[in-house]
Amino acid sequence: MANNWFVMKCGGSTLAALPEPFFAELRQLQESGTIPVIVHGGGPAISSTLEKLGIETEFVNGLRKTNEAVLDVVEMVLSGQINKEIVRKVQQAGAKAVGLSGVDGLLIEAEPVPNAHEVGLVGNVTNVNAGLVRGLIDLGYMPVIAPVGIDARGQRYNINADTAAGAVASRLGVERMIVVTDVPGIMRTVDGEKRVLPQVTVSEIDEMIASGEIYGGMIPKVKAAVQCITGDVREVVIVDGARPGVLTAVLGGEPVGTRIVKA
Ligand SMILES: Nc1ncnc2c1ncn2[C@@H]1O[C@H](COP(=O)(O)OP(=O)(O)O)[C@@H](O)[C@H]1O
Numbered sequence: 001m002a003n004n005w006f007v008m009k010c011g012g013s014t015l016a017a018l019p020e021p022f023f024a025e026l027r028q029l030q031e032s033g034t035i036p037v038i039v040h041g042g043g044p045a046i047s048s049t050l051e052k053l054g055i056e057t058e059f060v061n062g063l064r065k066t067n068e069a070v071l072d073v074v075e076m077v078l079s080g081q082i083n084k085e086i087v088r089k090v091q092q093a094g095a096k097a098v099g100l101s102g103v104d105g106l107l108i109e110a111e112p113v114p115n116a117h118e119v120g121l122v123g124n125v126t127n128v129n130a131g132l133v134r135g136l137i138d139l140g141y142m143p144v145i146a147p148v149g150i151d152a153r154g155q156r157y158n159i160n161a162d163t164a165a166g167a168v169a170s171r172l173g174v175e176r177m178i179v180v181t182d183v184p185g186i187m188r189t190v191d192g193e194k195r196v197l198p199q200v201t202v203s204e205i206d207e208m209i210a211s212g213e214i215y216g217g218m219i220p221k222v223k224a225a226v227q228c229i230t231g232d233v234r235e236v237v238i239v240d241g242a243r244p245g246v247l248t249a250v251l252g253g254e255p256v257g258t259r260i261v262k263a
Pocket residue numbers: 010011012013014041043180181182183185186187188213214215216217218219
């Protein structure tokens with residue numbers, strides 16, 4: 001089964017800063033039979049390329065308004081530039097990786113989000129080709145997945161990377177999703193001091209969104225987390241990728257980052 005697999009989401013905020021030892025850790029995990037399935041973002045790189053091309057970009061509640069011109073850039077940057085950059089780094093560390101987007105082998109099937117009238121060609125996941133992921137892992141490869149989805153008519157969709165990672169974790173039946181970002185976890189100001197919360201529950205998340213303590217890019221992360229822990233995923237852990245040994249620490253049950261748990 002998928003119990004020795006975990007899904008790791010790497011945010012665009014942190015990708016360029018991930019140190020070489022982070023990729024060495026991925027190799028060690030792969031060698032020891034704890035298999036990472038990587039889903040990555042790349043929001044800042046997409047915005048920078050859109051700007052260079054003079055294409056306007058706008059976010060509505062954390063989702064990029066996407067038309068066909070924007071989608072061309074999203075696919076080019078995510079499935080091309082970022083996906084291959086991660087595959088190269090994993091391979092440089094001595095591990096085996098194959099990069100795909102959700103389009104390849106119908107890996108991520110998608111449908112328009114309910115507010116498509118506002119955001120355009122943005123998708124939610126309807127199905128994940130778990131057999132393809134399993135096949136790659138059986139062949140000894142770490143899958144590296146770009147969050148571009150496709151529907152039965154061949155229409156592509158831009159999918160928020162946190163949403164895609166949560167759906168992949170749910171549908172693969174893994175126990176754990178690790179969300180690697182640029183902050184040490186979910187933070188809250190207590191007595192005028194910013195602290196990382198070691199653990200939060202679904203109801204605490206709802207309160208923190210309502211109070212504005214969780215905002216911006218943290219919102220799709222916690223929403224994806226809440227959605228997958230209502231299924232088989234036992235916990236979602238939000239961590240800083242720059243912290244040495246972070247993955248092994250999380251997998252070993254050490255208190256790092258913020259754990260989002262059912263209750
Ligand atoms: N309560 C919170 N604790 C920590 N970070 C938060 C919180 N609320 C909002 N954020 C913001 O979320 C950001 C991470 O989201 P984002 O920039 O989209 O990262 P990524 O590219 O990794 O998906 C943090 O850098 C921080 O600015």
